[in-house]
Amino acid sequence: MNAIHQEKTIISLIKSCTRKSHLLQLHSQLLRSSHFYNPTIFLSFLSRFALPPLRDLSYSGRIFNDFPETNVSLYNTMIKAHSLGRDSARNGFLLYQELLRLGISSNALSAAVAVKCCTKIESLCNGMQIHAKIWKDGHLSDGLLLTTLMDFYSCLEKGSEAYKVFDDMSHRDIVAWNVLISCYTRNGRTRDALALFDMMRSSNVCQPDDVTCLLVLQACATLNALEWGQKVHSYIVEHGFLNARNVCNSLIVMYSRCGCVEKAYEVFKQMVDRDVVSWSAMISGLASNAFKEMQREGVLPGDQTFTGVLSACSHSGLINEGRMFFKCMSRDFGVKPNIHHYGCMVDLLGRAGLLDDAYELIRSMTIKPDAAMWRTLLGACRIHRYVALGERVVEHLVKLKAQEAGDYVLLLNIYSSSGNSEKVIEVRKMMKEKGIQTTPASSTIELKGQVHEFYADDISHPRKKEIYEMLVEINQQLRIAGYVAEITSELQSKSEPYVLSYHSEKLAIAFGLLATPPGTTIRVAKDLRICVDCHNFCKILSAVYNRKLVIRDRNRFHHFREGRCSCNDYW
DNA sequence: GACCAAGTCA
Numbered sequence: 001m002n003a004i005h006q007e008k009t010i011i012s013l014i015k016s017c018t019r020k021s022h023l024l025q026l027h028s029q030l031l032r033s034s035h036f037y038n039p040t041i042f043l044s045f046l047s048r049f050a051l052p053p054l055r056d057l058s059y060s061g062r063i064f065n066d067f068p069e070t071n072v073s074l075y076n077t078m079i080k081a082h083s084l085g086r087d088s089a090r091n092g093f094l095l096y097q098e099l100l101r102l103g104i105s106s107n108a109l110s111a112a113v114a115v116k117c118c119t120k121i122e123s124l125c126n127g128m129q130i131h132a133k134i135w136k137d138g139h140l141s142d143g144l145l146l147t148t149l150m151d152f153y154s155c156l157e158k159g160s161e162a163y164k165v166f167d168d169m170s171h172r173d174i175v176a177w178n179v180l181i182s183c184y185t186r187n188g189r190t191r192d193a194l195a196l197f198d199m200m201r202s203s204n205v206c207q208p209d210d211v212t213c214l215l216v217l218q219a220c221a222t223l224n225a226l227e228w229g230q231k232v233h234s235y236i237v238e239h240g241f242l243n244a245r246n247v248c249n250s251l252i253v254m255y256s257r258c259g260c261v262e263k264a265y266e267v268f269k270q271m272v273d274r275d276v277v278s279w280s281a282m283i284s285g286l287a288s289n290a291f292k293e294m295q296r297e298g299v300l301p302g303d304q305t306f307t308g309v310l311s312a313c314s315h316s317g318l319i320n321e322g323r324m325f326f327k328c329m330s331r332d333f334g335v336k337p338n339i340h341h342y343g344c345m346v347d348l349l350g351r352a353g354l355l356d357d358a359y360e361l362i363r364s365m366t367i368k369p370d371a372a373m374w375r376t377l378l379g380a381c382r383i384h385r386y387v388a389l390g391e392r393v394v395e396h397l398v399k400l401k402a403q404e405a406g407d408y409v410l411l412l413n414i415y416s417s418s419g420n421s422e423k424v425i426e427v428r429k430m431m432k433e434k435g436i437q438t439t440p441a442s443s444t445i446e447l448k449g450q451v452h453e454f455y456a457d458d459i460s461h462p463r464k465k466e467i468y469e470m471l472v473e474i475n476q477q478l479r480i481a482g483y484v485a486e487i488t489s490e491l492q493s494k495s496e497p498y499v500l501s502y503h504s505e506k507l508a509i510a511f512g513l514l515a516t517p518p519g520t521t522i523r524v525a526k527d528l529r530i531c532v533d534c535h536n537f538c539k540i541l542s543a544v545y546n547r548k549l550v551i552r553d554r555n556r557f558h559h560f561r562e563g564r565c566s567c568n569d570y571w
Numbered sequence: 572g573a574c575c576a577a578g579t580c581a
Binding site: 004007008011039040041043044046047051072073074075076077080108109112113115116142143144145146147148149150151173174175176177178179180181182210211212213214215217218244245246247248249250251252253275276277278279280281284317318319320321324 | 572573574575576577578579580581
């Protein structure tokens with residue numbers, strides 16, 4: 001009795017672990033006790049490590065292999081974990097075959113997760129083999145398994161097979177119906193998907209849920225079926241699905257595809273927790289509708305139009321739209337891409353981490369790339385830590401004789417963030433030899449019509465004593481809130497090694513904090529990029545001091561509020 | 572008693 005109680009406690013302890021470090025600690029503790037070899041406890045451990053949010057395949061694979069026993073559940077968990085990734089799904093299927101080879105009796109769940117792997121790797125014949133085995137093992141009454149199988153056929157565009165499975169099901173729950181709808185939309189029977197929504201509503205088999213709405217809205221968007229969409233919208237309102245973010249996002253997409261941006265905007269405005277998807281959907285809706293409207297009014301888009309559209313795409317990370325517009329501008333509108341268009345595309349691809357594509361694009365250009373273009377790419381190399389490409393880009397800049405101190409600083413940052421200190425020293429030396437001067441960065445803040453300018457470690461301001469005292473206090477406060485100064489990854493334009501000092505923006509912010517009443521937004525402009533450390537500083541400061549902070553640096557605006565920044569991570 | 576199915580932008 002006691003043992004069972006203990007087991008339960010340990011399992012709930014494992015479940016409550018949200019951090020990998022805690023879990024690892026618990027793991028090593030248990031490893032020393034006898035509990036670890038309890039298969040039930042080990043299973044809950046394994047699934048914690050193998051499945052999202054942690055999903056560490058190599059670690060979970062190791063403990064799975066090291067564990068002295070095996071059983072179906074352990075295998076199922078591992079197969080499931082592998083089925084979630086495109087690259088790992090093949091190994092998931094191999095694990096399933098291993099399970100069969102070992103003679104461990106597989107169950108319906110094993111088949112389900114193995115089928116999931118086949119869906120991911122798009123292997124029809126492997127999936128059909130499993131289907132045959134399901135038949136043989138008599139698992140045909142398992143609704144979950146059959147739903148998975150249906151989805152498999154649907155994803156591989158074997159609609160008729162999927163319908164057959166559906167027909168043979170003895171009990172169909174809402175998920176099965178939803179899979180059927182998604183199968184219809186995927187396999188070119190979009191109108192039937194809509195009809196199904198009506199059928200479900202009028203019969204009392206299964207009432208549409210939020211996912212049903214999601215799927216049907218998708219169908220409406222492709223069919224341009226505005227009235228249908230509105231019907232679904234009112235159903236959503238009636239059933240209180242409007243607080244589901246993904247439902248709202250789908251509504252936005254549906255309305256903008258149907259040309260009703262106003263309606264889309266209405267939905268967008270009443271949302272309380274908008275995420276990237278909501279914003280991207282809204283932006284792309286606005287952009288493409290404005291674009292369509294322009295054509296309707298017979299105004300031909302010019303090169304400036306595309307600069308606007310492309311830069312909107314690049315700022316909102318709309319990669320596919322950007323690519324689409326870029327392709328159609330010359331093909332359909334006879335607008336030859338100019339250097340700005342290419343610049344937007346390089347920025348777009350670079351931000352998305354598609355650096356090789358960006359490099360290829362520059363190479364393919366008929367016009368000569370300018371320094372700004374290479375610099376954009378260099379910035380992207382810095383973000384995504386592409387050392388080799390970064391070096392090549394600097395070579396191009398040198399060839400153009402356009403290299404600036406800032407470029408070397410960027411290169412320095414690339415090396416230092418990838419931990420290559422030898423190269424850092426080398427570049428520094430070269431900069432010294434070439435006599436490259438770095439201009440000190442400055443930050444400005446406006447107060448009652450007067451602009452105050454600060455440099456790093458500036459002591460020229462009349463209120464410098466207060467400002468530095470304020471900074472000491474801020475640092476204390478922020479440290480309590482968990483701020484740790486980050487000095488390793490970032491180097492500013494100083495040629496000296498990093499000394500613990502205050503960048504200009506910190507001085508400006510401290511001044512703003514002491515010179516303005518609580519609640520005032522602090523606005524600072526900086527001529528270079530804000531560094532990671534100052535960025536963290538701002539994030540935490542905005543929460544601790546409950547102030548909104550707007551920093552405009554060389555690249556963009558950063559809006560800090562309640563411990564967060566508008567640019568999700570640093571850039 | 573633990574492990575399981577569908578789904579938002581592109």
